[in-house]
Amino acid sequence: MPQSKDRESNRFSARMGRYARVGTNMGGIAAKVAGARLFGMELDNAKNATELAAALGGLKGPLMKVAQLLSTIPDVLPPEYTTELAKLQANAPPMGWAFVKRRMRAELGADWQSRFEDFGREPAAAASLGQVHRAVGHDGRILACKLQYPDMASAVEADLKQLQMLFSVHRRMSPAIDTREIAKEISARVREELDYVREAAHIAMYQRILAGSGRIRVPEVVEPLSTGRLLTMGWLAGKPLLDFKDHSQEERNLLAETMFHAWWHPFSHFGVIHGDPHLGNYTVFETDGAPAGINLLDYGCIRVFPEGFVEGVVDLYRGLLEGDDDRVVSAYERWGFKNLKKDVIEVLNIWARFIYGPLLTDRTRSVADGVSAAEYGRKEAFRVHSALKELGPVTVPQEFVFMDRAAIGLGGVFLHLRAEVNFFRLFNEQIDGFEAATVRRRQDEVLAAAGLGATPHAA
Numbered sequence: 001m002p003q004s005k006d007r008e009s010n011r012f013s014a015r016m017g018r019y020a021r022v023g024t025n026m027g028g029i030a031a032k033v034a035g036a037r038l039f040g041m042e043l044d045n046a047k048n049a050t051e052l053a054a055a056l057g058g059l060k061g062p063l064m065k066v067a068q069l070l071s072t073i074p075d076v077l078p079p080e081y082t083t084e085l086a087k088l089q090a091n092a093p094p095m096g097w098a099f100v101k102r103r104m105r106a107e108l109g110a111d112w113q114s115r116f117e118d119f120g121r122e123p124a125a126a127a128s129l130g131q132v133h134r135a136v137g138h139d140g141r142i143l144a145c146k147l148q149y150p151d152m153a154s155a156v157e158a159d160l161k162q163l164q165m166l167f168s169v170h171r172r173m174s175p176a177i178d179t180r181e182i183a184k185e186i187s188a189r190v191r192e193e194l195d196y197v198r199e200a201a202h203i204a205m206y207q208r209i210l211a212g213s214g215r216i217r218v219p220e221v222v223e224p225l226s227t228g229r230l231l232t233m234g235w236l237a238g239k240p241l242l243d244f245k246d247h248s249q250e251e252r253n254l255l256a257e258t259m260f261h262a263w264w265h266p267f268s269h270f271g272v273i274h275g276d277p278h279l280g281n282y283t284v285f286e287t288d289g290a291p292a293g294i295n296l297l298d299y300g301c302i303r304v305f306p307e308g309f310v311e312g313v314v315d316l317y318r319g320l321l322e323g324d325d326d327r328v329v330s331a332y333e334r335w336g337f338k339n340l341k342k343d344v345i346e347v348l349n350i351w352a353r354f355i356y357g358p359l360l361t362d363r364t365r366s367v368a369d370g371v372s373a374a375e376y377g378r379k380e381a382f383r384v385h386s387a388l389k390e391l392g393p394v395t396v397p398q399e400f401v402f403m404d405r406a407a408i409g410l411g412g413v414f415l416h417l418r419a420e421v422n423f424f425r426l427f428n429e430q431i432d433g434f435e436a437a438t439v440r441r442r443q444d445e446v447l448a449a450a451g452l453g454a455t456p457h458a459a
Contacts, residue, residue: 094131095149097121103147107230115225119145125280127298129156129193134235142235143222152194152229160187185401189275193300196231198452202299203233205450209266215258215293217285236295238283244291245416251291255284256419258294260426263410268430271310271443275402276301277409279416303402304447307440308334313403314434317427320349320356328352336397344394347387354380355407358423367414367423376415377408 095103100121104112113119116135123131130148137143149155167183192198200221207218217236225232244255259282266272274281274296281298284291312334319327332340332348340348353360354377358367368376388394447453 094123094126095147099150100133100147103150104230107147107227108225116143127300129300130229135232137222137225142237143225144219144233144235145225146196146231146233148194148196148229156190156194160190163187181395181398182401185398189301189303189402192302195228196226197228199231199299200226201450201452202302205272205302205446205452206266206296206299208446208449209270209272210262210296213261213265215254216262217293217295219295219297236283236285236297238285238295241279241282241284241294241413242416244284245418247291249418249420252417253419253421255291255294256414256417256421257426259410259413260421260423261430262294262296263406264427264430267305267310268314268434269439269442270446271305271307271439272446273303273305273402273406274299274301275303275406277406277413279413282413301402303399304443304452305399305403307436307443309399309403310439311434311436314431316352317356317359317431320352321360335400338395341391344388344391347384347391348394350387351380351384355404358411359427360424362422362424364420364422366418366420367411371415373412373415376411 104119108115115138117138117140118136120134122133124134124144125132127146129152130146133145133147135143135145163183163186200223203218203221207220210216210218219233219236222232222234241255244252259277263274263277266274276298281296283295283297285293285295312331315327315334316331318324319331328349329340329345332345337348358365
Protein backbone atom coordinates (compact mmCIF):
# COMPACT_ATOMS: atom_id res chain seq x y z
CA MET A 1 0.00 0.00 0.00
CA PRO A 2 1.34 3.48 -0.76
CA GLN A 3 2.33 5.36 2.38
CA SER A 4 1.91 9.13 2.56
CA LYS A 5 4.30 11.24 4.57
CA ASP A 6 3.10 11.05 8.16
CA ARG A 7 1.98 14.55 9.15
CA GLU A 8 -0.31 13.23 11.85
CA SER A 9 1.83 11.27 14.23
CA ASN A 10 1.19 11.68 17.95
CA ARG A 11 1.75 15.47 18.17
CA PHE A 12 2.17 17.34 21.45
CA SER A 13 0.20 20.41 20.31
CA ALA A 14 -2.80 18.34 19.20
CA ARG A 15 -2.76 16.39 22.48
CA MET A 16 -2.73 19.60 24.50
CA GLY A 17 -5.84 20.89 22.76
CA ARG A 18 -7.56 17.60 23.46
CA TYR A 19 -6.61 17.66 27.15
CA ALA A 20 -7.97 21.18 27.53
CA ARG A 21 -11.38 20.23 26.16
CA VAL A 22 -12.05 17.40 28.60
CA GLY A 23 -9.44 17.53 31.35
CA THR A 24 -11.11 20.25 33.41
CA ASN A 25 -14.37 18.29 33.72
CA MET A 26 -12.61 15.00 34.45
CA GLY A 27 -10.30 16.66 36.96
CA GLY A 28 -13.25 18.24 38.74
CA ILE A 29 -14.98 14.89 39.12
CA ALA A 30 -11.74 13.28 40.37
CA ALA A 31 -11.27 16.07 42.95
CA LYS A 32 -14.85 15.64 44.12
CA VAL A 33 -14.33 11.91 44.66
CA ALA A 34 -11.08 12.48 46.54
CA GLY A 35 -12.67 15.14 48.75
CA ALA A 36 -15.66 12.98 49.57
CA ARG A 37 -13.41 10.13 50.66
CA LEU A 38 -11.22 12.44 52.74
CA PHE A 39 -14.18 13.86 54.67
CA GLY A 40 -16.19 10.63 54.78
CA MET A 41 -19.07 12.01 52.69
CA GLU A 42 -21.42 10.00 50.51
CA LEU A 43 -20.95 10.51 46.76
CA ASP A 44 -23.86 11.17 44.45
CA ASN A 45 -22.80 8.71 41.75
CA ALA A 46 -25.80 9.44 39.55
CA LYS A 47 -25.00 13.17 39.47
CA ASN A 48 -21.28 12.59 38.90
CA ALA A 49 -22.05 10.11 36.13
CA THR A 50 -24.24 12.67 34.38
CA GLU A 51 -21.44 15.24 34.65
CA LEU A 52 -18.94 12.73 33.28
CA ALA A 53 -21.21 11.90 30.34
CA ALA A 54 -21.56 15.62 29.63
CA ALA A 55 -17.76 16.01 29.74
CA LEU A 56 -17.33 13.18 27.23
CA GLY A 57 -20.43 13.82 25.15
CA GLY A 58 -19.06 16.83 23.29
CA LEU A 59 -15.76 15.13 22.62
CA LYS A 60 -16.63 12.12 20.39
CA GLY A 61 -13.87 10.09 18.75
CA PRO A 62 -11.63 7.60 20.60
CA LEU A 63 -12.64 8.36 24.18
CA MET A 64 -16.27 7.87 23.20
CA LYS A 65 -15.37 4.43 21.86
CA VAL A 66 -13.55 3.63 25.09
CA ALA A 67 -16.51 4.84 27.16
CA GLN A 68 -18.91 2.59 25.27
CA LEU A 69 -16.48 -0.29 25.70
CA LEU A 70 -16.32 0.26 29.45
CA SER A 71 -20.09 0.24 29.70
CA THR A 72 -20.14 -3.44 28.66
CA ILE A 73 -17.51 -4.81 31.08
CA PRO A 74 -18.91 -5.74 34.50
CA ASP A 75 -17.82 -3.52 37.41
CA VAL A 76 -15.18 -1.51 35.59
CA LEU A 77 -17.30 1.48 36.61
CA PRO A 78 -20.18 1.93 39.07
CA PRO A 79 -23.59 1.07 37.54
CA GLU A 80 -24.70 4.73 37.43
CA TYR A 81 -21.69 5.54 35.22
CA THR A 82 -22.31 2.50 33.05
CA THR A 83 -25.91 3.58 32.40
CA GLU A 84 -24.88 7.10 31.37
CA LEU A 85 -21.94 6.03 29.22
CA ALA A 86 -24.04 3.44 27.41
CA LYS A 87 -26.18 6.30 26.06
CA LEU A 88 -23.27 8.00 24.33
CA GLN A 89 -22.76 7.76 20.59
CA ALA A 90 -19.30 6.68 19.44
CA ASN A 91 -19.29 8.60 16.17
CA ALA A 92 -17.77 12.03 15.69
CA PRO A 93 -19.60 14.68 13.63
CA PRO A 94 -18.97 14.09 9.91
CA MET A 95 -16.17 15.88 8.08
CA GLY A 96 -17.40 18.37 5.49
CA TRP A 97 -16.43 18.09 1.82
CA ALA A 98 -13.58 20.61 2.06
CA PHE A 99 -12.13 18.58 4.94
CA VAL A 100 -12.58 15.30 3.04
CA LYS A 101 -10.76 16.69 -0.01
CA ARG A 102 -7.79 17.70 2.14
CA ARG A 103 -7.73 14.31 3.85
CA MET A 104 -7.88 12.41 0.53
CA ARG A 105 -5.18 14.61 -0.97
CA ALA A 106 -2.93 13.83 2.02
CA GLU A 107 -3.45 10.09 1.51
CA LEU A 108 -3.51 9.64 -2.30
CA GLY A 109 -1.94 12.84 -3.65
CA ALA A 110 -3.20 15.94 -5.48
CA ASP A 111 -4.78 13.93 -8.33
CA TRP A 112 -6.73 11.66 -5.97
CA GLN A 113 -10.11 12.33 -7.62
CA SER A 114 -8.80 11.02 -10.94
CA ARG A 115 -8.29 7.62 -9.25
CA PHE A 116 -12.08 7.18 -9.00
CA GLU A 117 -14.90 7.28 -11.52
CA ASP A 118 -17.02 8.87 -8.82
CA PHE A 119 -16.60 9.73 -5.12
CA GLY A 120 -19.57 10.54 -2.86
CA ARG A 121 -19.34 13.92 -1.16
CA GLU A 122 -21.51 12.90 1.80
CA PRO A 123 -20.42 10.10 4.13
CA ALA A 124 -22.39 6.88 3.67
CA ALA A 125 -21.58 5.67 7.20
CA ALA A 126 -19.61 6.67 10.28
CA ALA A 127 -16.85 4.74 11.98
CA SER A 128 -15.53 5.39 15.50
CA LEU A 129 -12.31 6.98 14.23
CA GLY A 130 -13.41 8.06 10.76
CA GLN A 131 -16.15 7.96 8.15
CA VAL A 132 -17.01 5.85 5.10
CA HIS A 133 -17.63 7.29 1.60
CA ARG A 134 -19.21 5.39 -1.25
CA ALA A 135 -17.19 5.60 -4.46
CA VAL A 136 -17.00 3.97 -7.90
CA GLY A 137 -13.78 2.62 -9.39
CA HIS A 138 -12.80 2.96 -13.03
CA ASP A 139 -13.71 -0.70 -13.46
CA GLY A 140 -17.27 0.09 -12.37
CA ARG A 141 -16.92 -1.58 -8.99
CA ILE A 142 -18.69 0.12 -6.07
CA LEU A 143 -16.22 0.91 -3.30
CA ALA A 144 -16.29 1.78 0.40
CA CYS A 145 -13.58 4.29 1.36
CA LYS A 146 -12.98 4.43 5.11
CA LEU A 147 -11.19 7.71 5.82
CA GLN A 148 -9.72 8.45 9.25
CA TYR A 149 -10.45 11.76 10.97
CA PRO A 150 -7.46 14.14 11.27
CA ASP A 151 -5.09 13.98 14.27
CA MET A 152 -6.55 10.72 15.57
CA ALA A 153 -3.16 9.48 16.81
CA SER A 154 -2.87 12.53 19.08
CA ALA A 155 -6.52 12.25 20.12
CA VAL A 156 -6.11 8.57 21.04
CA GLU A 157 -3.06 9.23 23.22
CA ALA A 158 -4.77 12.16 24.94
CA ASP A 159 -7.93 10.11 25.49
CA LEU A 160 -6.05 7.11 26.86
CA LYS A 161 -4.49 9.47 29.40
CA GLN A 162 -8.00 10.50 30.42
CA LEU A 163 -8.93 6.81 30.61
CA GLN A 164 -6.21 6.36 33.22
CA MET A 165 -7.81 9.19 35.20
CA LEU A 166 -11.23 7.55 34.88
CA PHE A 167 -9.84 4.29 36.24
CA SER A 168 -8.02 6.18 38.99
CA VAL A 169 -11.35 7.70 40.04
CA HIS A 170 -12.88 4.23 40.13
CA ARG A 171 -10.05 2.77 42.23
CA ARG A 172 -10.92 5.34 44.92
CA MET A 173 -14.44 3.90 45.13
CA SER A 174 -13.49 0.54 46.67
CA PRO A 175 -13.93 -1.41 43.44
CA ALA A 176 -14.47 -5.15 43.25
CA ILE A 177 -12.23 -5.42 40.19
CA ASP A 178 -8.69 -4.10 39.73
CA THR A 179 -8.76 -2.25 36.40
CA ARG A 180 -5.05 -2.02 35.59
CA GLU A 181 -4.91 -4.98 33.19
CA ILE A 182 -8.20 -3.84 31.60
CA ALA A 183 -6.69 -0.41 30.90
CA LYS A 184 -3.65 -2.04 29.31
CA GLU A 185 -5.79 -4.17 26.99
CA ILE A 186 -8.13 -1.36 25.93
CA SER A 187 -5.18 0.93 25.20
CA ALA A 188 -3.50 -1.68 22.99
CA ARG A 189 -6.64 -2.39 20.96
CA VAL A 190 -7.63 1.27 20.46
CA ARG A 191 -4.10 2.10 19.23
CA GLU A 192 -4.33 -0.78 16.76
CA GLU A 193 -7.55 0.66 15.34
CA LEU A 194 -5.58 3.67 14.07
CA ASP A 195 -3.58 1.48 11.70
CA TYR A 196 -5.58 0.77 8.53
CA VAL A 197 -2.69 -1.26 7.07
CA ARG A 198 -3.15 -3.62 10.02
CA GLU A 199 -6.91 -3.64 9.51
CA ALA A 200 -6.38 -4.61 5.86
CA ALA A 201 -4.25 -7.53 7.09
CA HIS A 202 -7.05 -8.51 9.49
CA ILE A 203 -9.43 -8.60 6.52
CA ALA A 204 -7.02 -10.85 4.59
CA MET A 205 -6.85 -13.14 7.62
CA TYR A 206 -10.64 -13.36 7.92
CA GLN A 207 -10.97 -14.12 4.22
CA ARG A 208 -8.85 -17.21 4.81
CA ILE A 209 -10.56 -18.17 8.07
CA LEU A 210 -14.08 -17.93 6.61
CA ALA A 211 -13.27 -19.17 3.10
CA GLY A 212 -15.97 -21.52 1.91
CA SER A 213 -18.67 -20.07 4.17
CA GLY A 214 -21.30 -18.93 1.69
CA ARG A 215 -23.36 -17.26 4.42
CA ILE A 216 -20.60 -14.87 5.57
CA ARG A 217 -19.05 -12.22 3.33
CA VAL A 218 -15.76 -10.44 3.97
CA PRO A 219 -14.82 -7.35 1.90
CA GLU A 220 -11.97 -7.24 -0.62
CA VAL A 221 -9.30 -4.59 0.04
CA VAL A 222 -8.27 -2.39 -2.91
CA GLU A 223 -4.59 -1.97 -2.06
CA PRO A 224 -3.62 0.73 -4.62
CA LEU A 225 -6.29 2.99 -3.09
CA SER A 226 -5.44 2.27 0.55
CA THR A 227 -2.93 3.74 3.02
CA GLY A 228 -2.39 3.74 6.77
CA ARG A 229 -5.35 6.12 7.18
CA LEU A 230 -7.49 5.28 4.15
CA LEU A 231 -8.95 1.81 3.68
CA THR A 232 -10.67 1.20 0.34
CA MET A 233 -12.73 -1.98 -0.02
CA GLY A 234 -15.34 -3.47 -2.28
CA TRP A 235 -18.80 -2.36 -1.15
CA LEU A 236 -20.88 -5.12 0.48
CA ALA A 237 -24.55 -4.37 -0.16
CA GLY A 238 -26.83 -5.20 2.73
CA LYS A 239 -29.49 -4.02 5.18
CA PRO A 240 -29.15 -3.38 8.94
CA LEU A 241 -29.59 -6.45 11.13
CA LEU A 242 -32.48 -4.84 13.01
CA ASP A 243 -34.47 -4.57 9.77
CA PHE A 244 -35.06 -8.32 10.15
CA LYS A 245 -36.24 -8.46 13.77
CA ASP A 246 -39.87 -8.89 12.64
CA HIS A 247 -39.13 -11.53 10.00
CA SER A 248 -40.11 -15.15 10.47
CA GLN A 249 -38.58 -17.18 13.30
CA GLU A 250 -36.83 -19.35 10.72
CA GLU A 251 -35.15 -16.36 9.04
CA ARG A 252 -34.16 -14.80 12.36
CA ASN A 253 -32.69 -18.11 13.50
CA LEU A 254 -30.71 -18.38 10.26
CA LEU A 255 -29.13 -14.97 10.95
CA ALA A 256 -28.40 -15.89 14.58
CA GLU A 257 -26.74 -19.18 13.59
CA THR A 258 -24.69 -17.34 10.97
CA MET A 259 -23.59 -14.78 13.57
CA PHE A 260 -22.68 -17.59 15.96
CA HIS A 261 -20.51 -19.22 13.29
CA ALA A 262 -18.92 -15.91 12.26
CA TRP A 263 -17.78 -15.34 15.84
CA TRP A 264 -17.11 -18.80 17.33
CA HIS A 265 -15.51 -20.48 14.31
CA PRO A 266 -12.56 -18.05 14.10
CA PHE A 267 -12.06 -18.32 17.87
CA SER A 268 -12.34 -22.10 18.31
CA HIS A 269 -10.33 -22.97 15.19
CA PHE A 270 -7.82 -20.08 14.94
CA GLY A 271 -7.80 -18.28 18.31
CA VAL A 272 -9.10 -15.06 16.76
CA ILE A 273 -12.12 -12.96 17.76
CA HIS A 274 -13.98 -9.98 16.43
CA GLY A 275 -13.80 -7.87 19.60
CA ASP A 276 -16.58 -5.41 18.76
CA PRO A 277 -19.82 -7.28 17.97
CA HIS A 278 -21.80 -4.07 17.60
CA LEU A 279 -24.98 -4.07 15.49
CA GLY A 280 -23.47 -1.48 13.14
CA ASN A 281 -20.63 -3.83 12.22
CA TYR A 282 -22.90 -6.25 10.38
CA THR A 283 -25.39 -6.05 7.57
CA VAL A 284 -27.59 -8.73 6.02
CA PHE A 285 -27.41 -9.66 2.34
CA GLU A 286 -30.42 -11.15 0.61
CA THR A 287 -31.12 -13.66 -2.13
CA ASP A 288 -34.47 -13.42 -3.92
CA GLY A 289 -35.75 -11.04 -1.24
CA ALA A 290 -34.94 -13.34 1.68
CA PRO A 291 -32.04 -12.98 4.16
CA ALA A 292 -29.18 -15.21 3.05
CA GLY A 293 -26.23 -14.26 5.23
CA ILE A 294 -24.12 -11.67 7.04
CA ASN A 295 -21.63 -9.06 5.80
CA LEU A 296 -18.76 -8.50 8.29
CA LEU A 297 -17.83 -4.84 7.91
CA ASP A 298 -15.27 -3.69 10.49
CA TYR A 299 -11.92 -5.29 11.34
CA GLY A 300 -10.25 -2.66 13.48
CA CYS A 301 -10.83 -4.47 16.77
CA ILE A 302 -9.51 -8.01 16.23
CA ARG A 303 -7.97 -9.95 19.12
CA VAL A 304 -5.56 -12.88 18.58
CA PHE A 305 -5.12 -15.26 21.54
CA PRO A 306 -2.45 -17.80 22.45
CA GLU A 307 -3.79 -21.32 22.03
CA GLY A 308 -3.65 -21.87 25.80
CA PHE A 309 -6.31 -19.20 26.33
CA VAL A 310 -8.59 -20.91 23.81
CA GLU A 311 -7.98 -24.21 25.58
CA GLY A 312 -9.03 -22.53 28.84
CA VAL A 313 -12.34 -21.48 27.26
CA VAL A 314 -13.02 -25.06 26.14
CA ASP A 315 -11.91 -26.54 29.47
CA LEU A 316 -14.09 -24.16 31.48
CA TYR A 317 -17.07 -25.15 29.35
CA ARG A 318 -16.42 -28.86 29.78
CA GLY A 319 -15.74 -28.39 33.49
CA LEU A 320 -19.09 -26.65 33.99
CA LEU A 321 -20.88 -29.19 31.80
CA GLU A 322 -19.46 -32.18 33.71
CA GLY A 323 -19.29 -30.63 37.20
CA ASP A 324 -15.49 -31.00 37.20
CA ASP A 325 -14.31 -28.35 39.68
CA ASP A 326 -10.61 -29.05 39.15
CA ARG A 327 -10.97 -28.45 35.42
CA VAL A 328 -12.84 -25.19 36.07
CA VAL A 329 -10.09 -23.90 38.38
CA SER A 330 -7.40 -24.99 35.94
CA ALA A 331 -9.14 -23.00 33.18
CA TYR A 332 -9.22 -19.82 35.28
CA GLU A 333 -5.54 -20.23 36.07
CA ARG A 334 -4.70 -20.80 32.40
CA TRP A 335 -6.47 -17.52 31.63
CA GLY A 336 -4.20 -15.74 34.10
CA PHE A 337 -6.34 -15.37 37.24
CA LYS A 338 -4.00 -15.56 40.25
CA ASN A 339 -4.28 -16.52 43.95
CA LEU A 340 -7.72 -18.02 43.49
CA LYS A 341 -9.45 -18.84 46.75
CA LYS A 342 -12.55 -21.00 46.95
CA ASP A 343 -14.93 -18.09 47.57
CA VAL A 344 -13.49 -16.10 44.63
CA ILE A 345 -13.89 -19.14 42.36
CA GLU A 346 -17.53 -19.44 43.39
CA VAL A 347 -18.12 -15.80 42.43
CA LEU A 348 -16.34 -16.21 39.07
CA ASN A 349 -18.56 -19.23 38.45
CA ILE A 350 -21.67 -17.00 38.71
CA TRP A 351 -20.41 -15.07 35.68
CA ALA A 352 -19.14 -18.18 33.87
CA ARG A 353 -22.50 -19.95 34.24
CA PHE A 354 -24.24 -16.88 32.88
CA ILE A 355 -21.93 -16.61 29.84
CA TYR A 356 -21.97 -20.37 29.17
CA GLY A 357 -25.58 -20.94 30.26
CA PRO A 358 -27.14 -21.11 26.77
CA LEU A 359 -24.41 -23.57 25.69
CA LEU A 360 -24.92 -26.06 28.54
CA THR A 361 -28.35 -27.52 27.73
CA ASP A 362 -29.08 -29.58 24.61
CA ARG A 363 -32.33 -27.89 23.58
CA THR A 364 -33.70 -25.10 21.44
CA ARG A 365 -33.96 -21.91 23.51
CA SER A 366 -33.49 -18.17 23.55
CA VAL A 367 -30.22 -16.79 24.89
CA ALA A 368 -32.15 -15.31 27.86
CA ASP A 369 -35.83 -15.25 28.73
CA GLY A 370 -37.59 -11.99 29.52
CA VAL A 371 -34.43 -9.85 29.27
CA SER A 372 -33.92 -6.87 26.96
CA ALA A 373 -30.74 -6.54 24.91
CA ALA A 374 -29.82 -3.40 26.90
CA GLU A 375 -30.13 -5.23 30.23
CA TYR A 376 -28.40 -8.46 29.15
CA GLY A 377 -25.79 -9.37 31.76
CA ARG A 378 -26.51 -6.42 34.08
CA LYS A 379 -28.18 -8.44 36.86
CA GLU A 380 -25.42 -11.06 36.87
CA ALA A 381 -22.74 -8.37 36.78
CA PHE A 382 -24.33 -6.74 39.83
CA ARG A 383 -24.32 -10.06 41.71
CA VAL A 384 -20.64 -10.60 40.87
CA HIS A 385 -19.82 -7.01 41.82
CA SER A 386 -21.59 -7.31 45.19
CA ALA A 387 -19.90 -10.61 46.05
CA LEU A 388 -16.40 -9.52 45.01
CA LYS A 389 -16.74 -6.32 47.08
CA GLU A 390 -16.60 -8.54 50.18
CA LEU A 391 -13.52 -10.40 48.95
CA GLY A 392 -11.26 -7.57 47.81
CA PRO A 393 -10.24 -6.49 44.29
CA VAL A 394 -9.73 -9.28 41.75
CA THR A 395 -7.37 -8.57 38.85
CA VAL A 396 -8.99 -9.47 35.54
CA PRO A 397 -6.37 -10.84 33.09
CA GLN A 398 -5.73 -8.65 30.07
CA GLU A 399 -6.82 -11.27 27.52
CA PHE A 400 -10.19 -11.75 29.21
CA VAL A 401 -11.45 -8.21 28.54
CA PHE A 402 -12.57 -8.47 24.91
CA MET A 403 -13.63 -12.10 25.23
CA ASP A 404 -16.08 -11.02 27.93
CA ARG A 405 -17.25 -7.93 26.04
CA ALA A 406 -17.77 -9.89 22.83
CA ALA A 407 -19.83 -12.59 24.59
CA ILE A 408 -22.17 -9.90 25.98
CA GLY A 409 -22.37 -8.13 22.60
CA LEU A 410 -23.15 -11.36 20.77
CA GLY A 411 -25.83 -12.26 23.31
CA GLY A 412 -27.37 -8.83 22.74
CA VAL A 413 -27.56 -9.52 18.98
CA PHE A 414 -29.38 -12.83 19.63
CA LEU A 415 -31.85 -11.01 21.90
CA HIS A 416 -32.51 -8.33 19.28
CA LEU A 417 -33.27 -11.10 16.77
CA ARG A 418 -35.35 -13.03 19.34
CA ALA A 419 -33.52 -16.11 18.11
CA GLU A 420 -34.44 -19.59 19.34
CA VAL A 421 -31.74 -22.09 18.44
CA ASN A 422 -29.83 -24.99 19.95
CA PHE A 423 -26.72 -23.15 21.23
CA PHE A 424 -25.41 -26.39 22.75
CA ARG A 425 -25.33 -28.07 19.35
CA LEU A 426 -23.84 -25.02 17.60
CA PHE A 427 -21.05 -24.71 20.18
CA ASN A 428 -20.21 -28.40 20.30
CA GLU A 429 -19.93 -28.47 16.51
CA GLN A 430 -17.25 -25.78 16.83
CA ILE A 431 -15.19 -27.52 19.54
CA ASP A 432 -15.56 -31.07 18.21
CA GLY A 433 -12.07 -32.64 18.15
CA PHE A 434 -10.52 -29.50 19.65
CA GLU A 435 -6.73 -29.60 20.08
CA ALA A 436 -4.68 -26.61 21.20
CA ALA A 437 -1.74 -27.58 18.98
CA THR A 438 -4.00 -27.61 15.90
CA VAL A 439 -5.32 -24.14 16.76
CA ARG A 440 -1.72 -22.92 17.01
CA ARG A 441 -0.76 -24.40 13.65
CA ARG A 442 -3.79 -22.90 11.90
CA GLN A 443 -3.21 -19.55 13.58
CA ASP A 444 0.44 -19.43 12.55
CA GLU A 445 -0.57 -20.16 8.95
CA VAL A 446 -3.23 -17.42 8.66
CA LEU A 447 -1.13 -14.82 10.50
CA ALA A 448 1.84 -15.49 8.23
CA ALA A 449 -0.30 -15.40 5.09
CA ALA A 450 -1.81 -12.04 6.16
CA GLY A 451 1.57 -10.55 7.09
CA LEU A 452 0.75 -10.28 10.80
CA GLY A 453 3.18 -11.10 13.62
CA ALA A 454 2.72 -14.27 15.64
CA THR A 455 1.30 -14.35 19.17
CA PRO A 456 3.35 -15.85 22.02
CA HIS A 457 3.07 -19.62 22.36
CA ALA A 458 1.22 -20.91 25.37
CA ALA A 459 3.36 -22.00 28.27
